[in-house]
Amino acid sequence: MHMDNVKISRVLFELSNVNRIRILESLQEGEMTLRDFSLKTGIPKPELSRNLKRLVSSGIIIRKGTNEYTLSPLGRILMLHLKNLNFLEKFAFIFMEHDLSFLPMEFQLTLGDLENIKVVEGTIEGFNLTVDRLNVAESYENIMTREILLPFIEPVKRLLEKNLKVKLIAPRNTGSEIMKLLEGVKVKNIRIKLVEDVQMVILADANTAEFNLPLLKGDLDYGITFYSDEERGVGWINRLFYYYWESLPGEMIL
Known part of the structure; x- marks a missing residue:
């Protein structure tokens, strides 16, 4: 149980960074290269490379070949839940009373x-x-x-x-x-x-x-x-x- 909590905490930590979320949202449109990310997100390349490495290490995205990235099955499921959380956060002022x-x-x-x-x-x-x-x-x-x-x-x-x-x-x-x-x-x-x-x-x-x-x-x-x-x-x-x-x-x- 302790190890499960550690794993969950790590995943949540990876999702707590704005740039990593922008990367994941971009990948929902399909596979992307480092250049694609740079053009779409505007994140500086050193920061982009660092966050891609973290997301690959955590199993949320997959590196294909030398320069292409895609969401892993875990990443796709996490993005579904993120949409739910974004909806709840957006209308939190309503759901506190409903x-x-x-x-x-x-x-x-x-x-x-x-x-x-x-x-x-x-x-x-x-x-x-x-x-x-x-x-x-x-x-x-x-x-x-x-x-x-x-x-x-x-x-x-x-x-x-x-x-x-x-x-x-x-x-x-x-x-x-x-x-x-x-x-x-x-x-x-x-x-x-x-x-x-x-x-x-x-x-x-x-x-x-x-x-x-x-x-x-x-x-x-x-x-x-x-x-x-x-x-x-x-x-x-x-x-x-x-x-x-x-x-x-x-x-x-x-």
Whole structure:
């Protein structure tokens, strides 16, 4: 155990240097020579050579031939975790007050996919974003909500009138309210799953997606909305929705 801790400490030490991180980030684009590094990073050659030697010695990168370098399998895994840590550090002021622990482990380990996500602050601003998204949605909309919010009822009805496919996850106690709101609305393209508990809000389509997290005490925070219009971020949020759609025990009412 002591030796394992020593190894971990060494790896963390190697990742604590700004220039070594710049080298590793450059290698994510592919193999590079000393000249490539120098042109891309601007790191002086003596400093560059010293840090490359350290990274090779620690097994994080591999030297191929006499002058080419690439990430090792260990290095590739470490870079995935660094993306997660960068995301958490970037929004540390939010995560100090919001809960992420309920997320399935596979999604906690891929938070780096959200590295380019945007934060919309303010409840009204967040609601306006949601309405704007719903008004231009194409093909489908995936929704998970803890409560039925009035500003979103008409936009969702319009989605159904335009024959977009809608999937909705909501708490059991909202079932009768949902069915009442859908009276007189075309429902052939909506599927509704009622579950015991909803821990976060998700709205996602093919091009954009958003979510709201609970505060540490459990109340949903509509004043902080995470929003993505970038492929990896939208993909992560849609995958999370489908994880809940498939895994949460519940009752299909449509």
